[in-house]
Amino acid sequence: MNRWKKRALSLSALVLAAGAVLLVFSLQPEIAPVAPPQASQFSAEQIARGKTLAALGDCKVCHTRTGGQVDAGGMAFNTQFGTIYSSNITPDVATGIGSWSYPAFKRAMRYGINREGHYxxxxxxxxxxxxxxxxDLQDLYAWLMVQPAVSYRPPKTELHFPFNVRQGMFAWNWLFLTPGPLPVNPQHSEEWNRGAYLGESLGHCSACHSPRNLAGAEKGGSHHLSGGIVDGWSVPALNSHSPAPIAWNHQQLMQFMRTGFASSHGVAAGPMAPVIAEGLSQLPEDDLRAIATWLASFQPPWPDHGKEVSIQAEQQMMLANSPGARQFAGSCMACHAQNTGPKLYGVRPSLMLNSNLYSDSPDNLIRIVLDGIQHPATPELGSMPGFRYQLNNQQIAVLLNYLRTDLAQRASWPDLQNRIEQIRQQTEDKS
Ligand code: HEC
Ligand code: HEC
Ligand code: HEC
Incomplete structure (x- = not known):
């Protein structure tokens, strides 16, 4: 045996030994199955609060596949590591979580380990x-256990090696999971703490609003809530890095979370729409007020000139006579000029104050112009038609460049036309 072979052998022995140690530490016991709990075990208040908490946690949004039954799972999540399917979380014994005791449910929510002991x-x-x-976990459990049981087995999740070894999550959790519950921050009011709790725990705002590292974990510290990417949409920062030209205040946050529209900002157009439709809009007033108190605390004090800015911008918009302005007048103005014409369609947000215009990425605007807004966060907002077939890449680029440079007064986005073509191709199948 030559030297290299020997080295390779001892190296693989080392890797194997490390793997064995990891395996021993990472093995988790199964929690014994139980008979599904009876509804009479839970109080009506518990179940009602559990329903609100399930809405806040968007369980339904991720656990219901298109055309499938509520919470029966099977929604596909395409990650860089492969495709993961959400589980059936109805109380069906064979395919769902019907045989899960409360401790089994708690372990899944607190440590990311399911009843069988899988990560x-x-x-x-x-x-x-x-x-x-x-x-709150107990109330959530009560609500889930009194829902209709659906027999459905989602497709099997199969990731590429080594991510298919669920045991590997032991190391990931060791690095990136800080088990709760969330400690109280004594420097802030009770209401602020309540809002932080709702937003950080079940509300999981940071799951989309924080950037992630190469291992797919949220970045913390000053990166917390500083913006991210989800399903090809860029997610604006909610902390002091917010791109909004007028700072979000308490009243605007309340309006946005309740209806999906804030008069000085705009609408929830992409992945934020179901978060509002299925989640935030269902919360009681005091929960929303607490979340708004928490988020508003990251913003500078509010300059109250939102209306002026948007009216000025609209006048400017109507006077301008560049190719972009003409394109806008032809395709968009009928619905997006607040001060003129009959209000035929939904809320017709003034685009001037929209965070997307001030973002480093044009992606959200490109998506909205190509495919419109088919599923408004709340029906009153109305929907917007897509322009995929009416406008070519060059026309869209001219239009968006006008919004960016004339209205938002920011440097134009580089390479806009190519970006439009890329997104057009990526979203082809959706239209
Ligand atoms: C962002 C999407 C998302 C949201 C929101 C979400 N889940 Fe899930 N959940 C998943 C995915 C994906 C899996 C499967 C993970 C896996 O296979 O490793 C899962 C798995 C589970 C499991 C493990 C089930 C099993 O049989 O192993 C439970 C329990 C669960 N979710 C409960 C909930 C509850 C309760 C809520 C709402 C408070 C919720 N989930 C919200 C995506 C989500
Ligand atoms: C038929 C009316 C109509 C036309 C035409 C129209 N829109 Fe819209 N647009 C709407 C409505 C209604 C909404 C809000 C929809 C919602 O939230 O469900 C909206 C929302 C938007 C948003 C999201 C704003 C935000 O706050 O995030 C953008 C961006 C937008 N439109 C851009 C355009 C552009 C650019 C054009 C022209 C190419 C255009 N729209 C043409 C009706 C229209
Ligand atoms: C599934 C991912 C996801 C989750 C979870 C999520 N958001 Fe969002 N949020 C987005 C995206 C994407 C946008 C921007 C595009 C859009 O309208 O969808 C957005 C936009 C927003 C905006 C508008 C910001 C601006 O400057 O225009 C606010 C405010 C907001 N979210 C608050 C929240 C709060 C509060 C929570 C937690 C309770 C939350 N979001 C959870 C994806 C998410």
Whole structure:
């Protein structure tokens, strides 16, 4: 045997030994199955609160596949590591979580380990859910257990090696999971703490609003809530890095979370729309008020000149006579000029104050112009038609460049036309 072979052998022995040690530490016991709990075990208040908490946690949004039954799972999450399917979380014994005791449910939410003892992947946002208090987890469990049981087995999740070895999540959790519940921050009011709790735990705002590292974990510290990317949409920062030209204030946050539209900002157009439709809009007033108090605390004090800015911008918009302005007048103005014409369609947000115009990435605007807004966060907002077939890449580029440079007064986005073509291709099948 030559030297290299010997080295390779001892190296593989080392890797094997390390693997064995990891395996021993990472093995988790199965929690014994139980008979599904009876509805009479839970109080009506518990179940009602559990329903609100399930809405806040968007369980339905991720656990219901298109055309499938509520919470029966099977929604596909395409990650860089492969495709993960959400589980059936109805109380069906064979295919869902019907045989899960409360301790089994709690372990999944707090530590990302399921009843059988398998590690779950963080496409399930347990790194946020872990921060939930026990009493709330109990109410959530009560609500889930009294829902209709659906017999459905989602497709099997198969990731590429080595990510298919669920045991590997032991190391990931060791690095990136800080088990909850969330501690109280004594420097802030009770309401602020309540808002932080709701937003950071079941609300999992940071799952989309924080950037992630190469291992797919949220970046913390000053990166927390500083913006991210989800399903090809750029997600604006909610902390002091917010791109909004007028700072978000308490009233605007309340309006946005309740209706999907804030008069000084705009609408929830992409992945934020279901978060509002299925989640935030269902919350009681005091929960929303607390979340708004928490988020507003990251913003500078509010300059109250939102209206002026948008009216000025609209006048400017109507006077301008560049190719972009003409394109806008022809394709968009009928619906997007607040001060003129009959109000035929939904809310017709003034685009001037929209965070997307001030973002480093044009992606959200490109998506909205190509495919419109087919599923408004709340029906009153109306929907917007897509322009995929009416406008070519060059026309869209001229139009967006006008919005960016004339209205938002920012440097134009580089390479816009190519970006439009890329997104057009990526979203082809959706139209
Ligand atoms: C962002 C999407 C997302 C949201 C929101 C979400 N889940 Fe999940 N959940 C998943 C995915 C994906 C899996 C499967 C993970 C895996 O296979 O490793 C999962 C797995 C689970 C499991 C493990 C089930 C099993 O049989 O192993 C439970 C329990 C669960 N989710 C409960 C919930 C509850 C309760 C909520 C709402 C409070 C919720 N989830 C919200 C994506 C989500
Ligand atoms: C038929 C009316 C109509 C036309 C034409 C139209 N829009 Fe819209 N647009 C709407 C409505 C209604 C909404 C809000 C929809 C919602 O939230 O569900 C909207 C929303 C938007 C948003 C999201 C704003 C935000 O706050 O995030 C953008 C961006 C936008 N439109 C751009 C355009 C552009 C650019 C054009 C021209 C190419 C255009 N729209 C043409 C009706 C229209
Ligand atoms: C599934 C991912 C996702 C989750 C979870 C999520 N957001 Fe969002 N959010 C987005 C995206 C994407 C946008 C921007 C595009 C759009 O309208 O969808 C957005 C936009 C927003 C905006 C508008 C910001 C601006 O400057 O225009 C606010 C405010 C907001 N989200 C608050 C929240 C809060 C509060 C939570 C937690 C309770 C939350 N979001 C959870 C994806 C998410």
């Amino acid at each position: 779950l992947y963080p496409a399930f946002p347990y790194t946020s859910f872990t921060l939930t208090r026990d009493d």
